[in-house]
Amino acid sequence: MAESDKGEKKQVFYPGEECWIAEKDNLHLVGSHCKKCGQNYFPAREICPKCFAEGEMDKIKLSSRGKLYSYSIVQIAPKRFMPPYAVGYVDFSEGVRVLGQLTTCDPAKLKLDMEVQTELGRIAIDEQGDEVISYKFKPL
Amino acid sequence: MREVAIIGVGMIKMGKFPDRMLSSMGREAVLLAMKDAGVQRGDIEAGYSGTLHGGSLLGQRIFKDLGMTGMPINNMENACSSGSSALREGWLGIASGLYDMVIAVGSEKLSALGGGTLPLEKEDLEVSQGMVMPALYAMRARRYMADFNATKEDLAKVVVKSRKNASMNPLAQLTKPTTVEEVLNSRMIADPITLFQCCPTGDGAGAAVLCSLEKARKYTRHPILIKGSILVSGKFEPGFRDMTTPEITVRGSKLAYEMAGLGPNDIDVAEVHDAFSIAELLYYEALGFCKHGEAPQLLKEGATNIDGRIPINPSGGLISKGHPVGATGLAQLTEIVWQLRGQAGPRQVKDAKVGMTHCTGGGIYGLDHGACSIHILAR
Numbered sequence: 075m076a077e078s079d080k081g082e083k084k085q086v087f088y089p090g091e092e093c094w095i096a097e098k099d100n101l102h103l104v105g106s107h108c109k110k111c112g113q114n115y116f117p118a119r120e121i122c123p124k125c126f127a128e129g130e131m132d133k134i135k136l137s138s139r140g141k142l143y144s145y146s147i148v149q150i151a152p153k154r155f156m157p158p159y160a161v162g163y164v165d166f167s168e169g170v171r172v173l174g175q176l177t178t179c180d181p182a183k184l185k186l187d188m189e190v191q192t193e194l195g196r197i198a199i200d201e202q203g204d205e206v207i208s209y210k211f212k213p214l
Numbered sequence: 215m216r217e218v219a220i221i222g223v224g225m226i227k228m229g230k231f232p233d234r235m236l237s238s239m240g241r242e243a244v245l246l247a248m249k250d251a252g253v254q255r256g257d258i259e260a261g262y263s264g265t266l267h268g269g270s271l272l273g274q275r276i277f278k279d280l281g282m283t284g285m286p287i288n289n290m291e292n293a294c295s296s297g298s299s300a301l302r303e304g305w306l307g308i309a310s311g312l313y314d315m316v317i318a319v320g321s322e323k324l325s326a327l328g329g330g331t332l333p334l335e336k337e338d339l340e341v342s343q344g345m346v347m348p349a350l351y352a353m354r355a356r357r358y359m360a361d362f363n364a365t366k367e368d369l370a371k372v373v374v375k376s377r378k379n380a381s382m383n384p385l386a387q388l389t390k391p392t393t394v395e396e397v398l399n400s401r402m403i404a405d406p407i408t409l410f411q412c413c414p415t416g417d418g419a420g421a422a423v424l425c426s427l428e429k430a431r432k433y434t435r436h437p438i439l440i441k442g443s444i445l446v447s448g449k450f451e452p453g454f455r456d457m458t459t460p461e462i463t464v465r466g467s468k469l470a471y472e473m474a475g476l477g478p479n480d481i482d483v484a485e486v487h488d489a490f491s492i493a494e495l496l497y498y499e500a501l502g503f504c505k506h507g508e509a510p511q512l513l514k515e516g517a518t519n520i521d522g523r524i525p526i527n528p529s530g531g532l533i534s535k536g537h538p539v540g541a542t543g544l545a546q547l548t549e550i551v552w553q554l555r556g557q558a559g560p561r562q563v564k565d566a567k568v569g570m571t572h573c574t575g576g577g578i579y580g581l582d583h584g585a586c587s588i589h590i591l592a593r
Contacts, residue, residue: 146352
């Protein structure tokens with residue numbers, strides 16, 4: 075998504091648009107699978123930190139849903155973020171854990187081990203005033 | 215490797231000193247340690263300076279105004295373990311036989327950063343998603359509470375003990391005794407972690423003079439021996455990890471015990487890295503002072519009080535004594551040396567012979583923590 079001609083806020087993608095793929099209504103994170111040792115990673119990488127293999131990485135699409143391992147509602151944070159917001163570690167069945175913001179910071183809607191769905195949303199406003207868009211996790 | 219002794223320690227009072235230069239704080243700690251050791255500047259063969267946000271060439275900035283230049287000066291950055299890493303490198307300098315006497319100093323001026331959460335590296339994947347240190351510990355706390363039926367009161371009790379100890383430490387930053395209610399009613403930072411459960415923003419410095427045991431005997435009849443000195447980095451893990459088991463500390467302490475030929479039961483007093491309330495509980499377990507899941511019980515029993523079976527953080531720890539990041543490792547060491555010498559005043563642990571310092575930290579994606587440095591000391 076580029077800057078709109080009306081001079082609205084520009085959107086930037088973090089870590090980058092290659093890190094996810096939309097399929098039907100579901101967003102999937104895209105990582106790496108090491109053909110040599112079988113380890114999966116997010117985000118994608120070139121060298122396998124586990125077995126040190128180079129050029130052995132296949133792209134892998136993570137499930138669009140994962141399990142919330144733990145979370146916290148953050149009240150104090152650097153300026154670019156907008157507290158209060160919730161962060162959590164999400165475990166995917168591919169054996170990968172990803173930290174991201176949750177789509178709600180209502181404590182009544184959050185529970186350990188609950189299922190969450192990957193989607194895109196604003197996580198910060200950067201120094202240039204641009205909206206930073208990344209993956210977020212929505213409680214189901 | 216040669217036996218290494220500590221013959222002098224010193225630290226300045228921790229607090230907020232916005233008008234004071236960081237290098238002057240480090241220099242004061244250096245002078246305190248050198249006077250405590252009774253050494254002259256010409257005796258020191260190398261300097262090791264640790265800081266996280268203290269900027270370039272802090273060691274040179276500290277030592278130059280004492281005319282202690284020309285010698286190798288090593289500037290160390292390892293996040294919260296910067297000071298303890300400087301200590302560890304100093305140990306290596308002596309143990310290897312390269313030097314006979316060195317000085318390690320740790321200093322930090324967090325007040326210069328304007329408060330709030332500790333600035334983390336923006337290049338980091340999780341930091342860019344909104345991770346802050348209180349949230350990391352909060353997530354550990356939430357998981358621990360769920361897995362082991364611990365309560366927020368259990369967390370608060372860490373702070374109550376910490377403040378009580380700090381009230382007997384004139385060099386501590388926060389010295390007013392508190393209650394479980396007051397801790398839980400303080401401002402929420404990252405739930406379940408409230409303000410009182412976080413180490414404060416502060417400034418400080420600590421230093422130590424290290425030398426070979428042979429040389430130490432010329433200066434003192436009571437050198438403190440470094441029986442174990444360990445530095446490890448966290449292991450990269452892209453998958454699931456049990457956040458209630460700090461692997462870097464478990465691994466590091468095992469190595470430190472092995473090196474010292476000692477075990478958790480031999481430790482009479484320890485200063486551990488209680489940057490947040492939950493951390494102290496996790497480290498009771500990781501360092502082997504109790505079984506996994508039993509830390510709240512250990513605290514409740516009073517076992518970790520100054521008069522308990524295994525006194526932890528008699529200084530008040532990071533939560534109350536303060537945590538000027540780079541200074542912490544050497545402030546912990548100073549406390550343990552005082553404890554082993556019987557110089558800790560009203561907070562003295564009775565007849566402490568073996569002590570431990572445990573310093574770990576650094577928020578970085580994929581690692582439990584960036585670095586962990588553990589020292590086992592004996593009189």
